[in-house]
Amino acid sequence: MPFPALTHVAITVTDLDASTRWYNALFDTSPAVDEDEESGTFHHVVYALDGGTLFGLHAHTEPGPTSTFNERSTGLDHIAFAIGRDELDGWAARLDKLGVQHSDIKHAGYGSGISFRDPDNIALEFFAPPA
Incomplete structure:
Protein backbone atom coordinates (compact mmCIF):
# COMPACT_ATOMS: atom_id res chain seq x y z
CA MET A 1 0.00 0.00 0.00
CA PRO A 2 1.53 3.40 -0.97
CA PHE A 3 2.27 5.90 1.75
CA PRO A 4 -0.29 8.79 1.65
CA ALA A 5 0.51 12.39 0.73
CA LEU A 6 0.37 15.22 3.26
CA THR A 7 -3.08 16.79 3.48
CA HIS A 8 -2.33 19.70 5.77
CA VAL A 9 0.24 21.53 7.83
CA ALA A 10 -0.70 23.44 10.98
CA ILE A 11 1.63 25.82 12.80
CA THR A 12 1.20 27.54 16.15
CA VAL A 13 1.58 31.33 16.03
CA THR A 14 1.97 33.93 18.76
CA ASP A 15 -0.26 36.63 17.23
CA LEU A 16 -3.05 35.13 15.13
CA ASP A 17 -4.24 38.48 13.73
CA ALA A 18 -0.74 39.53 12.63
CA SER A 19 0.04 36.11 11.18
CA THR A 20 -3.30 35.98 9.36
CA ARG A 21 -2.59 39.34 7.71
CA TRP A 22 0.95 38.19 6.78
CA TYR A 23 -0.21 34.87 5.28
CA ASN A 24 -3.16 36.58 3.51
CA ALA A 25 -0.59 38.73 1.70
CA LEU A 26 1.80 35.83 1.03
CA PHE A 27 -0.93 33.50 -0.28
CA ASP A 28 -2.88 36.37 -1.91
CA THR A 29 -6.11 34.96 -0.52
CA SER A 30 -8.27 34.84 2.58
CA PRO A 31 -8.68 31.81 4.85
CA ALA A 32 -11.25 29.16 3.97
CA VAL A 33 -11.86 28.54 7.69
CA ASP A 34 -11.59 30.92 10.67
CA GLU A 35 -13.11 29.38 13.78
CA ASP A 36 -12.72 28.07 17.29
CA GLU A 37 -11.93 24.36 17.16
CA GLU A 38 -14.77 22.33 18.69
CA SER A 39 -12.71 21.27 21.73
CA GLY A 40 -12.27 24.94 22.62
CA THR A 41 -8.51 24.52 23.09
CA PHE A 42 -7.47 26.54 20.03
CA HIS A 43 -8.67 28.88 17.31
CA HIS A 44 -7.58 28.08 13.79
CA VAL A 45 -7.37 29.85 10.48
CA VAL A 46 -7.02 27.50 7.50
CA TYR A 47 -6.00 28.28 3.93
CA ALA A 48 -6.87 26.02 0.98
CA LEU A 49 -3.77 26.09 -1.24
CA ASP A 50 -3.54 24.96 -4.85
CA GLY A 51 -2.99 21.22 -5.12
CA GLY A 52 -5.36 20.45 -2.25
CA THR A 53 -3.04 21.13 0.68
CA LEU A 54 -4.48 22.91 3.70
CA PHE A 55 -2.25 25.29 5.69
CA GLY A 56 -3.43 26.15 9.18
CA LEU A 57 -2.51 28.75 11.78
CA HIS A 58 -3.30 27.84 15.38
CA ALA A 59 -3.65 30.04 18.46
CA HIS A 60 -4.01 27.94 21.62
CA THR A 61 -6.06 29.04 24.62
CA GLU A 62 -3.47 27.73 27.12
CA PRO A 63 -0.18 29.63 27.14
CA GLY A 64 2.90 27.84 25.87
CA PRO A 65 6.62 28.54 25.94
CA THR A 66 7.55 32.04 24.81
CA SER A 67 10.65 31.11 22.80
CA THR A 68 10.68 31.76 19.07
CA PHE A 69 10.95 29.07 16.44
CA ASN A 70 14.36 27.48 15.99
CA GLU A 71 14.83 24.82 13.32
CA ARG A 72 17.76 23.37 15.27
CA SER A 73 15.35 22.21 17.98
CA THR A 74 13.73 18.80 17.69
CA GLY A 75 10.61 19.04 15.57
CA LEU A 76 9.87 21.07 12.47
CA ASP A 77 12.85 22.27 10.43
CA HIS A 78 11.03 24.17 7.67
Missing part, protein backbone atom coordinates in the same frame (compact mmCIF):
# COMPACT_ATOMS: atom_id res chain seq x y z
CA ILE A 79 8.03 24.10 5.35
CA ALA A 80 8.61 24.17 1.58
CA PHE A 81 6.09 25.26 -1.05
CA ALA A 82 6.47 23.54 -4.44
CA ILE A 83 7.18 25.77 -7.42
CA GLY A 84 8.73 25.34 -10.86
CA ARG A 85 12.32 26.38 -11.44
CA ASP A 86 11.12 29.04 -13.88
CA GLU A 87 9.07 30.63 -11.06
CA LEU A 88 11.99 31.34 -8.69
CA ASP A 89 12.64 34.90 -9.87
CA GLY A 90 8.93 35.74 -9.76
CA TRP A 91 8.59 34.52 -6.16
CA ALA A 92 11.72 36.42 -5.12
CA ALA A 93 10.18 39.56 -6.64
CA ARG A 94 6.87 38.85 -4.86
CA LEU A 95 8.66 38.56 -1.51
CA ASP A 96 10.49 41.82 -2.24
CA LYS A 97 7.17 43.54 -3.03
CA LEU A 98 5.74 42.27 0.29
CA GLY A 99 8.83 43.47 2.18
CA VAL A 100 9.72 39.92 3.25
CA GLN A 101 13.45 39.33 3.72
CA HIS A 102 14.67 36.23 1.94
CA SER A 103 17.78 34.40 0.81
CA ASP A 104 19.19 34.59 -2.65
CA ILE A 105 18.09 31.78 -4.96
CA LYS A 106 20.20 28.77 -4.04
CA HIS A 107 20.85 25.87 -6.41
CA ALA A 108 21.85 22.36 -5.36
CA GLY A 109 21.76 18.92 -6.92
CA TYR A 110 18.45 18.15 -5.19
CA GLY A 111 16.73 21.37 -6.31
CA SER A 112 16.62 25.16 -6.03
CA GLY A 113 15.01 27.35 -3.44
CA ILE A 114 14.41 30.67 -1.72
CA SER A 115 14.34 30.67 2.09
CA PHE A 116 12.38 33.17 4.19
CA ARG A 117 10.63 33.40 7.59
CA ASP A 118 7.18 34.25 8.86
CA PRO A 119 6.44 36.68 11.74
CA ASP A 120 7.19 33.92 14.32
CA ASN A 121 10.52 33.17 12.64
CA ILE A 122 9.20 29.87 11.22
CA ALA A 123 11.44 28.82 8.34
CA LEU A 124 9.66 28.69 4.96
CA GLU A 125 10.93 28.00 1.47
CA PHE A 126 9.85 28.12 -2.14
CA PHE A 127 11.39 24.96 -3.59
CA ALA A 128 11.82 23.77 -7.16
CA PRO A 129 12.92 20.16 -7.66
CA PRO A 130 15.56 19.55 -10.34
CA ALA A 131 14.24 19.48 -13.90
Whole structure:
Protein backbone atom coordinates (compact mmCIF):
# COMPACT_ATOMS: atom_id res chain seq x y z
CA MET A 1 0.00 0.00 0.00
CA PRO A 2 1.53 3.40 -0.97
CA PHE A 3 2.27 5.90 1.75
CA PRO A 4 -0.29 8.79 1.65
CA ALA A 5 0.51 12.39 0.73
CA LEU A 6 0.37 15.22 3.26
CA THR A 7 -3.08 16.79 3.48
CA HIS A 8 -2.33 19.70 5.77
CA VAL A 9 0.24 21.53 7.83
CA ALA A 10 -0.70 23.44 10.98
CA ILE A 11 1.63 25.82 12.80
CA THR A 12 1.20 27.54 16.15
CA VAL A 13 1.58 31.33 16.03
CA THR A 14 1.97 33.93 18.76
CA ASP A 15 -0.26 36.63 17.23
CA LEU A 16 -3.05 35.13 15.13
CA ASP A 17 -4.24 38.48 13.73
CA ALA A 18 -0.74 39.53 12.63
CA SER A 19 0.04 36.11 11.18
CA THR A 20 -3.30 35.98 9.36
CA ARG A 21 -2.59 39.34 7.71
CA TRP A 22 0.95 38.19 6.78
CA TYR A 23 -0.21 34.87 5.28
CA ASN A 24 -3.16 36.58 3.51
CA ALA A 25 -0.59 38.73 1.70
CA LEU A 26 1.80 35.83 1.03
CA PHE A 27 -0.93 33.50 -0.28
CA ASP A 28 -2.88 36.37 -1.91
CA THR A 29 -6.11 34.96 -0.52
CA SER A 30 -8.27 34.84 2.58
CA PRO A 31 -8.68 31.81 4.85
CA ALA A 32 -11.25 29.16 3.97
CA VAL A 33 -11.86 28.54 7.69
CA ASP A 34 -11.59 30.92 10.67
CA GLU A 35 -13.11 29.38 13.78
CA ASP A 36 -12.72 28.07 17.29
CA GLU A 37 -11.93 24.36 17.16
CA GLU A 38 -14.77 22.33 18.69
CA SER A 39 -12.71 21.27 21.73
CA GLY A 40 -12.27 24.94 22.62
CA THR A 41 -8.51 24.52 23.09
CA PHE A 42 -7.47 26.54 20.03
CA HIS A 43 -8.67 28.88 17.31
CA HIS A 44 -7.58 28.08 13.79
CA VAL A 45 -7.37 29.85 10.48
CA VAL A 46 -7.02 27.50 7.50
CA TYR A 47 -6.00 28.28 3.93
CA ALA A 48 -6.87 26.02 0.98
CA LEU A 49 -3.77 26.09 -1.24
CA ASP A 50 -3.54 24.96 -4.85
CA GLY A 51 -2.99 21.22 -5.12
CA GLY A 52 -5.36 20.45 -2.25
CA THR A 53 -3.04 21.13 0.68
CA LEU A 54 -4.48 22.91 3.70
CA PHE A 55 -2.25 25.29 5.69
CA GLY A 56 -3.43 26.15 9.18
CA LEU A 57 -2.51 28.75 11.78
CA HIS A 58 -3.30 27.84 15.38
CA ALA A 59 -3.65 30.04 18.46
CA HIS A 60 -4.01 27.94 21.62
CA THR A 61 -6.06 29.04 24.62
CA GLU A 62 -3.47 27.73 27.12
CA PRO A 63 -0.18 29.63 27.14
CA GLY A 64 2.90 27.84 25.87
CA PRO A 65 6.62 28.54 25.94
CA THR A 66 7.55 32.04 24.81
CA SER A 67 10.65 31.11 22.80
CA THR A 68 10.68 31.76 19.07
CA PHE A 69 10.95 29.07 16.44
CA ASN A 70 14.36 27.48 15.99
CA GLU A 71 14.83 24.82 13.32
CA ARG A 72 17.76 23.37 15.27
CA SER A 73 15.35 22.21 17.98
CA THR A 74 13.73 18.80 17.69
CA GLY A 75 10.61 19.04 15.57
CA LEU A 76 9.87 21.07 12.47
CA ASP A 77 12.85 22.27 10.43
CA HIS A 78 11.03 24.17 7.67
CA ILE A 79 8.03 24.10 5.35
CA ALA A 80 8.61 24.17 1.58
CA PHE A 81 6.09 25.26 -1.05
CA ALA A 82 6.47 23.54 -4.44
CA ILE A 83 7.18 25.77 -7.42
CA GLY A 84 8.73 25.34 -10.86
CA ARG A 85 12.32 26.38 -11.44
CA ASP A 86 11.12 29.04 -13.88
CA GLU A 87 9.07 30.63 -11.06
CA LEU A 88 11.99 31.34 -8.69
CA ASP A 89 12.64 34.90 -9.87
CA GLY A 90 8.93 35.74 -9.76
CA TRP A 91 8.59 34.52 -6.16
CA ALA A 92 11.72 36.42 -5.12
CA ALA A 93 10.18 39.56 -6.64
CA ARG A 94 6.87 38.85 -4.86
CA LEU A 95 8.66 38.56 -1.51
CA ASP A 96 10.49 41.82 -2.24
CA LYS A 97 7.17 43.54 -3.03
CA LEU A 98 5.74 42.27 0.29
CA GLY A 99 8.83 43.47 2.18
CA VAL A 100 9.72 39.92 3.25
CA GLN A 101 13.45 39.33 3.72
CA HIS A 102 14.67 36.23 1.94
CA SER A 103 17.78 34.40 0.81
CA ASP A 104 19.19 34.59 -2.65
CA ILE A 105 18.09 31.78 -4.96
CA LYS A 106 20.20 28.77 -4.04
CA HIS A 107 20.85 25.87 -6.41
CA ALA A 108 21.85 22.36 -5.36
CA GLY A 109 21.76 18.92 -6.92
CA TYR A 110 18.45 18.15 -5.19
CA GLY A 111 16.73 21.37 -6.31
CA SER A 112 16.62 25.16 -6.03
CA GLY A 113 15.01 27.35 -3.44
CA ILE A 114 14.41 30.67 -1.72
CA SER A 115 14.34 30.67 2.09
CA PHE A 116 12.38 33.17 4.19
CA ARG A 117 10.63 33.40 7.59
CA ASP A 118 7.18 34.25 8.86
CA PRO A 119 6.44 36.68 11.74
CA ASP A 120 7.19 33.92 14.32
CA ASN A 121 10.52 33.17 12.64
CA ILE A 122 9.20 29.87 11.22
CA ALA A 123 11.44 28.82 8.34
CA LEU A 124 9.66 28.69 4.96
CA GLU A 125 10.93 28.00 1.47
CA PHE A 126 9.85 28.12 -2.14
CA PHE A 127 11.39 24.96 -3.59
CA ALA A 128 11.82 23.77 -7.16
CA PRO A 129 12.92 20.16 -7.66
CA PRO A 130 15.56 19.55 -10.34
CA ALA A 131 14.24 19.48 -13.90
